[in-house]
Amino acid sequence: MIRLSEPFVASIAHSLNLAQIPCVLWGHYLLVLHGIPSGVGSIDFIVPDDLLADGLKILSQLKGLAPCPGGKHCPSRSADRYTPPPAVHVHVEASEVRVGLYPQADVLWFLPPLDGSLVCPKKSQLSRYFVLASDDNVLPPWRPGRGSGVFKEGGDKVVALKCHVMLEALMRTYARDEGASVGGFGASTIVYVEKFVDNDGFLDLKSMKHLNCTTCAAQRVASSV
Numbered sequence: 500m501i502r503l504s505e506p507f508v509a510s511i512a513h514s515l516n517l518a519q520i521p522c523v524l525w526g527h528y529l530l531v532l533h534g535i536p537s538g539v540g541s542i543d544f545i546v547p548d549d550l551l552a553d554g555l556k557i558l559s560q561l562k563g564l565a566p567c568p569g570g571k572h573c574p575s576r577s578a579d580r581y582t583p584p585p586a587v588h589v590h591v592e593a594s595e596v597r598v599g600l601y602p603q604a605d606v607l608w609f610l611p612p613l614d615g616s617l618v619c620p621k622k623s624q625l626s627r628y629f630v631l632a633s634d635d636n637v638l639p640p641w642r643p644g645r646g647s648g649v650f651k652e653g654g655d656k657v658v659a660l661k662c663h664v665m666l667e668a669l670m671r672t673y674a675r676d677e678g679a680s681v682g683g684f685g686a687s688t689i690v691y692v693e694k695f696v697d698n699d700g701f702l703d704l705k706s707m708k709h710l711n712c713t714t715c716a717a718q719r720v721a722s723s724v
Contacts, residue, residue, distance in 0.1 A: 503596060508542055509632075509653025511561065511598060516656070518557045520550045521617035524632065524659040525601055526582075530688065531646030532632055533662045534639040535695045541597040543585060547613050548602040555587040558598055564589045583672065606668055607660075620658045627706070628664045632657035639701050646695070663706045666692050 508528060515522045524532065526543030546554045558564055567573050567588055585599025603613055610628055622631050630637045633654025641648045650657065660668065669689050696702045 503539055503542070504652075505632075505647075505650045506653045509650070509656045511542060511558070512544065512658070513653075513656045514557055514561055515544065515546070515554060516618045516620075518553060519615065519618055520546055520554050520557065521613040521615065522546050522554070522600075522658065523607070523613065523617065523629065524657055525606060526599070529659055529665060530691070532638060532648065532650070532659055533665065533692075533696055534642070534645040534648050534699065534701060535688075535691045536644065536646050537691075540595060541585075541588075541599055543599045543601060545601045545603055545606050545613070548604050551586055551600055551602055554600045555589070558587075558589045558600070563592050564598060565592050566590075583676065606672065609667070609671060610664070617658050620656070622655075625658070628661060629658050630661050631655055632659050637661065639696075639699065645699075661703070661706070662692070662696055662701060663703050666702070 508524075512522055512524070522544040523546075524543070525545045526541055527537045527539045528542055530537045531539060544554075559566060567590060573590075583601075583605070585597075585601050586605070588597050588599035590597055603610070607613075611626075616624060616626070617629070620629075620631060622634060625631070631654055632638070632650040635649045638649035638659075639645065666689065669692070673686055673689060692702065697704075
């Protein structure tokens with residue numbers, strides 16, 4: 500399915516990078532990259548806060564993407580959704596797939612600002628927080644009963660969070676959104692990371708910077724499921 504293919508995701512990241520907009524993969528596509536089985540109804544990226552408008556402009560110019568119709572016709576605007584909505588988004592034509600952008604302040608506020616080093620991503624120059632979607636030394640291969648794993652095409656153009664950073668982001672957003680409907684996404688996903696990533700040996704807990712904060716969040720999740 501071209502609208503969810505790895506080359507399609509890579510083409511979006513590449514278009515943002517050409518416009519000097521650093522972007523990092525997020526959402527359901529990031530989960531399947533790390534081997535977590537998940538339905539994928541959107542393609543999401545994190546960008547610098549001050550480049551959201553520029554990012555939306557680039558997305559709106561890409562072939563196959565259309566502006567959001569708005570109102571009740573857009574599921575991304577539903578008050579009942581259990582995932583935090585993107586700040587801006589467009590839709591893939593003739594499908595229900597959304598392409599969304601999240602500001603760094605909403606998801607990765609605990610990391611240094613996303614900068615130009617991510618625009619022309621090279622494995623040797625990435626900081627310890629990130630990985631190329633094509634890096635099979637870090638990311639799992641496809642396996643039955645798991646997410647799709649490492650990109651087979653175009654992954655050298657896509658920057659993703661390493662799994663321990665993704666987990667920390669999920670823990671922090673869960674703590675922030677606890678009690679709200681969107682908090683359910685963080686709670687369930689944290690459990691999936693343990694089940695499908697940690698148990699398979701692909702989670703580097705020693706690299707987590709803020710273990711005390713993370714442990715507290717994990718304990719709250721464990722007691723609620």
